[in-house]
Amino acid sequence: MQARVLMIQGTGSDVGKSLLVAGLARAFVRRGLRVRPFKPQNMSNNAAVTADGGEIGRAQALQARAARVAASVHMNPVLLKPQSDVGAQLVVQGRVVGNTWARDYQSIKAGLLDSVLDSFGRLAEEADLVLVEGAGSASEVNLRADDIANMGFARAAGVPVVLVGDIDRGGVIASLVGTRAVIDPEDAAMIEGFIVNRFRGDASLFTDGMTLIAERTGWPALGLVPYFPEAVRLPAEDALSLPVSMAPGGIVKIVVLAYPHLANFDDVDPLRQEPDVDVVFVQPGQPIPGDATLVVLPGSKATIADLGALREAGWDIDLKAHLRRGGHVLGLCGGYQMLGRRVADPDGIEGPPCSVEGLGLLDAETVLGGDKVLIEVTGKTKDEGVPFKGYEMHVGRTITSARPLLELDGGGTDGAIDASGRVAGCYIHGLLADDRQRRHWLQRIGAASSGFDYEAGIEDTLDRLADHLEEHVDCARLLDIARAPRIGATK
Missing domain, CATH: 3.40.50.300 (P-loop containing nucleotide triphosphate hydrolases)
Incomplete structure (x- = not known):
């Protein structure tokens, strides 16, 4: 038929x-x-x-x-x-x-x-x-x-x-x-x-x-x-209509930096559904709120350009003040690349070949290039052994001497976390859609999870x-x- x-x-x-x-x-x-x-x-x-x-x-x-x-x-x-x-x-x-x-x-x-x-x-x-x-x-x-x-x-x-x-x-x-x-x-x-x-x-x-x-x-x-x-409650696609907070005035404020080439912002969707969490997308021209507990640097389709936009917005200065206040920072994919000491684009993947300084919050360096990584992955956090599942979608390789954040099933590691335990990054998308990881991250920043089942909620x-x-x-x-x-x- x-x-x-x-x-x-x-x-x-x-x-x-x-x-x-x-x-x-x-x-x-x-x-x-x-x-x-x-x-x-x-x-x-x-x-x-x-x-x-x-x-x-x-x-x-x-x-x-x-x-x-x-x-x-x-x-x-x-x-x-x-x-x-x-x-x-x-x-x-x-x-x-x-x-x-x-x-x-x-x-x-x-x-x-x-x-x-x-x-x-x-x-x-x-x-x-x-x-x-x-x-x-x-x-x-x-x-x-x-x-x-x-x-x-x-x-x-x-x-x-x-x-x-x-x-x-x-x-x-x-x-x-x-x-x-x-x-x-x-x-x-x-x-x-x-x-x-x-x-x-x-x-x-x-x-x-x-x-x-x-x-x-x-x-x-x-x-x-x-x-x-x-x-x-469903994953959105269009960054032209960024989601609004679902719990304004929540006990814990999580800030997401909405730089111009923001990508895969749905990574934070599960956090928005936590009743005690107020997720705020901060646009260029707006400061990072001083009462933020966690700042998320999400994915980017143009890491170097968005890193420049981040600096132009003054967010690099805000991030340092945020960390002095005891705050936490999480970088995902392009955001992880920005947290390192340097991002190089020798082949002109994103524009003219160049090499720029990163934020220097993680001991890591990224070189853009090579085949695009498109793969589903599973594993656990290196230190606590909390399981996760997600996927990688990126161009570039990051080398770090910091301790790894994640241990991959089948061998290898991903991401990095600094000595204080308050700055971390990885290439894994969908990390926070895993209920086990979301609970783990909320606990890290002193927040309670409602325990809801994100995937069941989508269905x-x-x-x-x-x-x-x-x-x-x-x-x-x-x-x-x-x-x-x-x-x-x-x-």
């Missing part, structure tokens, strides 16, 4: 496409369907390592989990990861193939369509239903030529589209009707209906609005989805999201709209 396909596109970025695909994936897999998520092209520095040894956008990894399957590189065949002076790193089917500037990418993206359709075909062979997520806005007609992310893919693969608008940001009627007005009529013909997302208040007050959109566009209304506040939230969509979206109609792809039928 050939897979049916449905594509979810949006009137703009951050209208909730990723969350809707995750919720629908869980809803349909609960009906006994084999579901696979797919996003032809993504731009994000929040990525995840896949079971087949590559990397994809974090949202597609969450969608795979919602579909109860292992994440695969074919779920997001083209991934752009913005970084410093070299534009964006281009990842194709899970592997880095080079760097590209935005203008250059417009001329090469047509050549990526074969890889996109190859990955799409592989997923379709193993599924009953493929849920495709578009990228950005369907109405970016200035980028329509050779598009592989939205209508270009829909037309090339011959798949039906449902368009999503976000009422929470305002102007949803104009955004949906305006999309119908500006896109090519043949593109508009691919759209089978619309969903209005993130509604707050009395739904009956927007009945006329739904009717007006349907009349002006010719597309049927498929759902008015109320705001889903529990979404904050519960996905089920609640599926329930939410089953109630407010015509899921039966969506399945009726979904159909087998007709690759090459139109362009």
